[in-house]
Amino acid sequence: MNNPGERHMLQITGAAKSYNGQTVFSGLNLAVEREQFTVLVGPSGCGKSTLFDGLTGAIGLDRGRISWNHEILTHLGHHAAYMQQKDLLLPWFSLMENALLPAKTGKQDMVQMEPVAQKLFVRLGLNGYESHYPHEISGGMRQRCALVRTLMFNRDLILLDEPLSALDAITRRSLQSLLLLLQTAFKKTLLMITHDIEEALLLGDEVYLFSSQPMRIKERFVLDQPKPRLFSDPGLLKIKRHMLEQLEGAL
Ligand SMILES: Nc1ncnc2c1ncn2[C@@H]1O[C@H](COP(=O)(O)OP(=O)(O)OP(=O)(O)O)[C@@H](O)[C@H]1O
Ligand SMILES: [Mg+2]
Secondary structure: OOOHHHHEEEEEEEEEEEEOOEEEEEEEEEEEEOOOEEEEEOOOOOOHHHHHHHHHOOOOOOEEEEEEOOEEEOOOHHHEEEEOOOOOOOOOOOHHHHHOHHHHHOOOOHHHHHHHHHHHHHHOOOOOOOOOOHHHOOHHHHHHHHHHHHHHOOOOEEEEEOOOOOOOHHHHHHHHHHHHHHHHOOOOEEEEEOOOHHHHHHHOOEEEEEOOOOOOEEEEEEOOOOOOOOOOOHHHHHHHHHHHHHHHHHO
């Protein structure tokens, strides 16, 4: 039997960040288990994206210890793939060129990587748009292309900041299934921010509910219902009601 600490792939201890003297969060601790789907929910502006930016090194944290696989790091860097809230597609590159950027910068064999990207384009309903430029497609399509690019990094840990927020309900359902597949078939560890409580309950093994600023963990929910889940599950509906009450109280 492993030491219980070894199940934690990612551990964040005492994370702190302030902007202009205003504390966004301080003393924040969070642990993410290997191959688990962890979901973060909280009021708008509480500091969720700031936390992801700090974890990935997009910004510097004021304090905090990040450990990944028991290695202490200043940020996750190349250990994680990060899909930011803004899609950040490069406007002068086509969708396929954008999708292949991780392969290019990682000096991977492009001949091998293009069919992988092509498969993801089909899976995400972007086939036929490979040569289009970001300004020629809709917000939801840009989001899907950003998701392809994130997956092309092929990292064990994937951080997703509201990856499905610009999508219609049907596409969203299909991509939720894809995210579950990444967890179950590809053994990825996922950490995702969402405003959609139903999505959190359908996908999360653990859901953290944050308070408004300064952001702290208000409650942690452990969900052991088997997946794929149905939202009609009375247990999930009960948790949803409780979460909504807590979220209203968090504002
Ligand atoms: N570069 C910055 N300079 C100053 N303040 C900032 C900066 N970036 C973020 N903030 C502030 O930090 C706080 C947290 O912002 P953040 O984007 O992390 O919130 P969030 O929880 O992701 O919100 P949302 O759910 O709306 O995406 C906000 O008050 C925001 O104004
Ligand atoms: Mg955000």
